[in-house]
Amino acid sequence: MNSIDKARSFHSQNYRKIAGWVVEPGKEIILGNQGNRVCRFCAKRAPEVSFRLSAHALPESMGNKSLFAAYECDECNAFFGSGIESDFGNWSKPMRTLARIRGKNGVSVIRHQRAAWHIGYDDISSLATSQFKDDPTLAVDLHTRQVMLQRDPYTLLAVLTAFVKMGLSVIPDNEMPNFAHALHWIRTRDHRNSLALEFPVMHTFALDLMPNDKINVLLIRRKDGSRGVPYVFFILAYGNEMFQVMLRSPERDPLIDTPSFSANLSMYPFPPPNARFDSPRQQSLDFSGRQLIQGEIVPMPIGSEKKDRSARSAGQTLFGSNAEQPAPIGRSQT
Secondary structure: OOHHHHHHHHHHHHEEEEEEEEEOOOOOEEEOOOOOOEOOOOOOEOOOOOOOOOOEOOOHHHOOOOEEEOOOOHHHHHHHHHOHHHHHHHHHHHHHHHOOOEEOOEEOOEEOOOOEEOOOOOOHHHHHOOOOOOOOOOEEEOOOOEEEEEOOOEEHHHHHHHHHHHHHHHOOHHHHHHHHHHHHHHOOOOOOOOOOOOOOEEEEEOOOOOOOOOEEEEEEEEOOOOOOOOOEEEEEEEOOEEEEEEEOOOOOOOOOOOHHHHHHOOEOOOOOOOOOOOOOEEEEEOOOOOOEEOOOEEEEEOOOOOOOOOOOOOOOOHHHOOOOOOOOEOOOOO
C-alpha cells in the first residue's frame, strides 16, 4: 500500500466529515440563526452587544467574501480582527500575494524601499532584472525559481490561535460544549496557556497554479470506537496551500497532554483537495513561538516549468482526492 492509500485508509477508518463548504464568490453562506443572535465567543446577546457588522467566518484576507457567522458580535469581531487575524494576515501575506488572492482591498502588495508592487507566477524572470534587484528585502533565484520576500511583524502563537478561531467559527453548534478550553484560549492576548502548543499544523503546498477564488473548508471528527487520535481536525485549503489544524478538546481528549498519548500519535496528513495537486510538499509547522518576529525573509516558490496550466477544480470532494505520496507526520516539526 503506497502512502496516499495509507493516508486515505487512515482517515476513512478513524474520521468522518461533520461539516464542509466550498466558499466561492457569489454564493453567500451565513452560519447561525440571524433571528436569535448570541455571540459564540463571549456568550453575550443584544442589546448588551451589537451585531451590525458582517462577521467573516474566515478572514477576508484569504479571499473569503461569502462565508459569514451570525453568531459573532461586533465587539469580538473587532477584538479578533485587531489581534490574531492581523498576525495571520502578516504571516500569510507573501503566499497570498504570489497566489493573487483578492482580500478586502484586492491582491496584497509587497512594500519595499522604493515602491509597492504585485508579483505572480510569470514574473520571476522580470523580477530578477527589475529595478528592485538591489533591494536587500528582495532576492530572486532563477535556478530554484524562488523569490525571497519579507513578512510583516507577527507572532507564531497568534497565527496558530487564528487557525483555531477559524475552526471554532465554522464548527457545528452541538460541538461547541466540547471546546470550552479552546474558546477561552482564543479570547486572551496572553497565549502562555499550554493549550494547543504541543501539536504542529500539517501543511501541504502545491507548486503549480491553483484556483485563487475558492476556499475548501472541512471538519472531520473521530469515529466512535477509534482510539489514540485527536477528536476533531479543521482543514482549510486555499490558493496553493492546505492546513490541517487540530482543535484541541481536553473534554474529549482527556489524555491528550500525557506522554503516552503524544508518543503514540502518528498521523497521515489529510489528502489534498485536488486530484491535480502535483507533487505536493508536506511538512509539519511549529507555531509555538511567543516572540514577535520582525523582518523575516522567507523563500517562496514561483510556479514550475510545466506548460500545462489548465484550471483545477477546487470544488472536488475533499474525500476523493488523488494527491501524490504524502508522508506520515508524527510529532516531528520542521
